[in-house]
Amino acid sequence: MKNRLIVVLLALVMALSLVAPAxxxxxxxxxxxxxxxTGDYSKYGLAVKEGVDLYIKQVNAAGGVLGKQVEIIWEDTQAEPAYAINAYNKLIxxxxxxxxxxxxxxxxxxALAExxxxxxxxxxTPSATDxxxxxxxxxxFRTCFLDPFQGSAIASYMAQTNIKSAAVLYDNATPYSLGLYEAFKATAEEKGVKIVATESAAYGEKDYKTQLTTIKNTSPDALFLPYYGADLAMILAQAKEIGLDASFYGGDGASDIVELVTDKNLLTKLVYPDHFAVESENEKAREFVEAYKQEYAKLPTISFAATGYDAAMVLLSAIEAAGSTDKQAIVNAIKATDLVTVSGRIIFDEHNDPTSKPAYVLxxxxxxxxxxxGQVDP
Known part of the structure; x- marks a missing residue:
C-alpha cells in the first residue's frame, strides 16, 4: 500500500512539473x-532594443496585453542575414x-521577411528602409519611412529653402545610396532644383577629392551625399580642405556622424532627414523622450529607438485589438492600424508601409x- 502511494505521489509530482511551465x-x-x-552596426540594433524594451515595460506595468504579461526574447544577427533566419527558427x-x-x-x-x-x-521592422x-x-510591416521618400524629401526641402542648384556624390553600386539618388533626382527636377554635377564613389573610399574638385568647379548651392556616417565624415573634411563652399545634405545614414567628426563646425552645414526628432512637439514624442531619459539616462538621439518603440506599440495594440495571438488575426489587426505614435501617425498602405509619417529635417x-x-510630410 505504501509503495503504491509513493508511486502515485511521484506521478503527481511529475505531472505538476510538466503542467507548471505550461x-x-x-x-x-x-x-x-x-x-x-553586436559589431559595427550594433548602435542601430541597440537603439531599437531600447525603444522596444521601454514600451513593453510600460505595457506590463499597466497590466499587460489580453490580461497577460509580455516577454521579449532577443536574438543577435551580427548583421548576417543567415543569422536572422536561424534566430527566427529558434524563436518560433x-x-x-x-x-x-x-x-x-x-x-x-x-532575408528574414522571405x-x-x-x-x-x-x-x-522598425528600421529597414529598403x-x-x-x-x-x-x-x-515597417514603422520607418522608405528610401525613396527620404530622397524625395530632401529635394523638396531644398526647393522650399530656395536652393537653385545641386550636385550629387553617391555610390552607384549600393542600393541605399542609389535608391536615395534616384528619388532625389526625380523630385529635384520636378521642383526646379538644377543638378549641375553627378559623381560616384564607392563606400569605403579614402580619397574623394577628385570627385569633389569636379563638383567644386560647377559651383553648386548644395551637395547631396547619400552615404553613411563614416564616409560622410571623410567627405565633409575633404570638401573643406579643397575649399568647396556649399551646403551639404545627406540621408538618414547621417544620423550617427557626430562621434565620427573631430571638427564639429563641419556639421553646422549638414542637413539630413530623420525618422524622429527629440524636439518634436508631438505629445507622445515628449512623453517618450522623458521616459527614455528616466530609463537610460540619455536622450534617444538615434531615431530607431523611437521607431522601435512605435513598432512595439503597433504590434501590442494589434494583439489587443485582435483579442488573440493567432498569427493571421494579428496580421489583420496590424493592417488595420491607425495610431498616433512617437514618430507620427501610422496607417499602412497596400504595400504595408506607413503613409502619414513625416521626415524630420535636422x-x-x-x-x-x-x-x-522642419519636417516634410508625405
Missing amino acids: AMAADTIKIGGIGVL DQDEVVAILGAVLSGETK VTAEDGFPQI YDVTTDRPNV TFDATGEKKLL
Missing part, C-alpha cells in the same frame, strides 16, 4: 526580437513567440547637438 507560458505573451546587437520552434519585431538592417530584414512570408508570420522589404509580403550646432529645422 501554465506559466499561458500567462505570458512571447515576442521575438531580431537585430544586430523553441520559444514559441507569436510575432517578430525586426530585423534592423535592410539586408537581414529582407521566411516569415512563407509562414504568414507577423513581422514588423522598398522591397515589404513587397509581396502581406505579413511584413542639422547640428557647433557642439554636435541635433537641431530640428
Whole structure:
C-alpha cells in the first residue's frame, strides 16, 4: 500500500512539473526580437532594443496585453542575414513567440521577411528602409519611412529653402545610396532644383577629392551625399580642405556622424532627414523622450529607438485589438492600424508601409547637438 502511494505521489509530482511551465507560458505573451546587437552596426540594433524594451515595460506595468504579461526574447544577427533566419527558427520552434519585431538592417530584414512570408508570420521592422522589404509580403510591416521618400524629401526641402542648384556624390553600386539618388533626382527636377554635377564613389573610399574638385568647379548651392556616417565624415573634411563652399545634405545614414567628426563646425552645414526628432512637439514624442531619459539616462538621439518603440506599440495594440495571438488575426489587426505614435501617425498602405509619417529635417550646432529645422510630410 505504501509503495503504491509513493508511486502515485511521484506521478503527481511529475505531472505538476510538466503542467507548471505550461501554465506559466499561458500567462505570458512571447515576442521575438531580431537585430544586430553586436559589431559595427550594433548602435542601430541597440537603439531599437531600447525603444522596444521601454514600451513593453510600460505595457506590463499597466497590466499587460489580453490580461497577460509580455516577454521579449532577443536574438543577435551580427548583421548576417543567415543569422536572422536561424534566430527566427529558434524563436518560433523553441520559444514559441507569436510575432517578430525586426530585423534592423535592410539586408537581414529582407532575408528574414522571405521566411516569415512563407509562414504568414507577423513581422514588423522598425528600421529597414529598403522598398522591397515589404513587397509581396502581406505579413511584413515597417514603422520607418522608405528610401525613396527620404530622397524625395530632401529635394523638396531644398526647393522650399530656395536652393537653385545641386550636385550629387553617391555610390552607384549600393542600393541605399542609389535608391536615395534616384528619388532625389526625380523630385529635384520636378521642383526646379538644377543638378549641375553627378559623381560616384564607392563606400569605403579614402580619397574623394577628385570627385569633389569636379563638383567644386560647377559651383553648386548644395551637395547631396547619400552615404553613411563614416564616409560622410571623410567627405565633409575633404570638401573643406579643397575649399568647396556649399551646403551639404545627406540621408538618414547621417544620423550617427557626430562621434565620427573631430571638427564639429563641419556639421553646422549638414542637413539630413530623420525618422524622429527629440524636439518634436508631438505629445507622445515628449512623453517618450522623458521616459527614455528616466530609463537610460540619455536622450534617444538615434531615431530607431523611437521607431522601435512605435513598432512595439503597433504590434501590442494589434494583439489587443485582435483579442488573440493567432498569427493571421494579428496580421489583420496590424493592417488595420491607425495610431498616433512617437514618430507620427501610422496607417499602412497596400504595400504595408506607413503613409502619414513625416521626415524630420535636422542639422547640428557647433557642439554636435541635433537641431530640428522642419519636417516634410508625405
